[in-house]
Amino acid sequence: MPEDHIHRWRDYEREGYEPVYMPRAFTCGWCGLAVSSSVGLFRDQEWIELEGPFPVPHNQRADVRICPKCGAATTFLNRDDQLPGPVKGDNLDARKRTEGAQLIVALYDEARRAISQFAPSCAVLMFRKILMHVAVEQGAGPKLSFVEYVRYLKDNGVVGKPQHALLDRIRDAGNTENHAIRRATLEDADDLLALVTLLIRSVYFST
Ligand SMILES: [Zn+2]
Structure with a gap:
């Protein structure tokens, strides 16, 4: 082995990394596809402590x-903590759709990425914006409150009966005072993701 390769290998050894030896199935934190990968680096919990002024925690399995x-690379810490988290929702191909549909899908994809980066509040704000936009396109008035938009989708059959429990949860989670600000939970974001996926599919992808 050439000298510089040996040096490089020592860096890996010092950090405790070695090539993976088993395939791992997961949903990619970047492209959102279900994949299996046999290429990567693995570090067990026990590894040689790093010398120097900035010791890295050495009790973390990676x-x-x-x-x-x-x-792109996805990291699993302590067995199953996935970073970035799986990109949830649907990969919608809007390339042959209208400009309006392309914009909505681009915003939808941003919000999906925000969830996988553990930023559910950002995702919720964007999903609510998309929901209101779609409601207006479906004939709702332009200046309703968020709760009124949700009611419109329900009362006018834009969203079918099987999803009404989901709509109620979203309405209740969004029923805050005007200008009130709070952090959303991952569950709030997941509810909106499910609803907005459905809305985009039925409004922009039905034909
Ligand atoms: Zn990927």
Whole structure:
């Protein structure tokens, strides 16, 4: 092995990393596809302590995997904490759709990424914005409150009966005072993701 390769390998050894030896199935934190990857680096809990002024915590198990579809890396700490988290929702291809549909899908994808980066409040704000936009396109008045938009989707059959419990949860979670600000939970974001996915599919992808 050439000298510089040996040096490089020592860096890996010092940090406790070695090539992975088993495939791992996961939903990619970048492209959102369900993949299985055998390429990456693995560090067990016990590894040689790093010398120097900035010792890295050495009790953390890490498993870094390269996505075979998009080439980006997803890290698993302590067995199953996935960073970034799985990109949830649907990969919607809007390339052959209207400009309006393309914009909505681009915003939808941003919000999905925000969830996978553990920023549910950002995702919720964007999903609510999309929901209101779609409601207006479906004939709701332009200056309603968020709760009124949700009611409009329900009363006018834009969203079918099976999803009414979901709509009620979203309405209650969004029923805050005007200008009140609070952090959203991952569950709030997941509810809106489910509803907005449905809305986009039925309004922009039904034909
Ligand atoms: Zn990927």
